[in-house]
Amino acid sequence: MSEPTPPVLQAAGLTKTYASGDRRIAVLRGVDLLLRAGESVSIRGESGAGKSTLLHLLAGLDAPDAGELRWNGDRIDAARCTAIRNRFLGMIFQSFHLVPELTAEDNVLLPRRIGGRVDAAARRRAADLLARVGLGERARHLPSQLSGGERQRVAVARALMNQPSLVLADEPTGNLDERTGEAVITLLLELVAETRTALILVTHNPAHAARTSRHLTLSEGILHHG
């Protein structure tokens, strides 16, 4: 039996409550999650179940009311994790979120640019990633000149640019037709497997969820296995 890979992400007792008028709504009620390098996990749940809230907490974009988060074993404080996030995490969104004024290549390079200098090696990596997602010839195109599927493939390349430990994908096929969505998921799973990057995939699609190594469901603020 092989040794388990080191934990990339550890969440313990994450709790988040929102105020709605006089009421307090508990969106997450003590979520525990352990994710190891190279592991892929899908999270399903009904709309409003708190999937996006959970992703925001795991990405350090929002602070939990209670609980603890560790990235590569280090405890993370949401207020001070911005610089670490640049190297640790890649994010993919339902609405692609490409910068419209930047070319596909510049969008892919953006995380590296934010993290420091863009050198020849970075440009080579961006070109390789774009070629890997099938857009080598479209590097100089603006997002407005790309189809939805192509934009999401650029977003996938961008998420992997800084060789992160973890990729968080929030319903990445939500704005794509079934066939294009299938192609994007296949590409994403192939790339994270090749680079041994951990993946959390939030999706409504049971077929996409079934292709990850572990399947979780978020219901009434609690993460259920299976």
Place this chain on the structure above:
Amino acid sequence: MPWYVHLALKQLFPAGRRFPFFTAISVLGVALGVALLIVVTSVMGGFGYEIRRMIVETEGEVQVKARGLIDDPAAVLQQVRRVPGVEAATPFASGVVMVMANGRPAYPAIRGLHLDTVGGVVDLAAYVRLGTLEELDDDSVLVSSELARSLGVTIGDTLEVYSPLIIERLRSDEVFLPREVRVVGLVEIGHQQLDSSMLYGTLRLVQDLYGLGSAVHGVNVRARPGVGEDELARRLNAGGLPAGLQAFSWMDSFEEFLWVLNLEKGMIFFLLLFIVIVAAFSVMSSLLISVVRKTREIGLLGALGASSRGVAACFCAQGILIGCFGTLVGLGLGFAALAVRNDAVMLIARLTQREDELRRFYQFSNLPAHTVPGDVATVVVLTLAISFLAGLVPAWRAARLRPVEAFRSE
């Protein structure tokens, strides 16, 4: 290049778009303000510069004067020339006379020149348009061009000159005949007032007309190159001029006038600066709209690891870049406008048929302009500072936006 500058440049000048409308309008607003400031400060500076040129070239940088007359000009000249920094000195006498020609009267000022020494201080020959300075003697005068035109005289004609001495002579029942002098040259300095009312004669002629004997009214002094007029006046006053004499730089003599000129320039600069401020408000408003429009992108930048300070710097950089481009375009427009100012003014005057009024009003035959590097630096620094401030409010709004709120707004 830092990412926020790169992104700011890309947002202002997006790839694949030939005419970025928002950027062009914002840059144009700033550019118009800068161009106006450059044109106005240069023209106002030009008036001051032309007046300095006119005074210095016709009178020298410094004048030595007594309360009354200088009775022994030779001794004073000798003392003045010994002071370090003095290039040359020449005595003068001046006053107002009445002249008659062709039955027309005029009341010009007359300046008596010491022909042996005047060339070292004043290059009057350079302004003689018709005739020559060499022909000037005690029975002739040089006449300013406009005065000659209004009297209807030219070279070879005779003028009758009446000095204030006639009043004294009439009191003692003496008969006083006007002095008849020949016109031997026409002078054009380039200043309307001087060109319309000046006579230049020999020192002896003016001394005779005013009954001065060998006395003079003052001594004009030319400074050596590199010696400032104030410094030279200070040296002369410290260098033992005879009692009762004092040296004045041309700026001392025209202190109040120069103060008014500088005040006007300052006031106009201050008022025109509001154009840049209004343009900056327009830039600020556009950038604020951009912050709202780009809420999700700002959230994305945070998700990719950009700090709030970096996001703020991106919007601040856009304000500064608009300021930089606006300043560059404005400097180009301003200097281009200055290059064609005389053609433009004359065209307007011709179209409105006001050429003569314009010439009388502006004093100079051309609209003067003199650009002082300090004025340009002030315009550039103030414009960049205002543009930076215009970017601060949108930057602050963008920095306050938390990524999670940006995504929640979807």
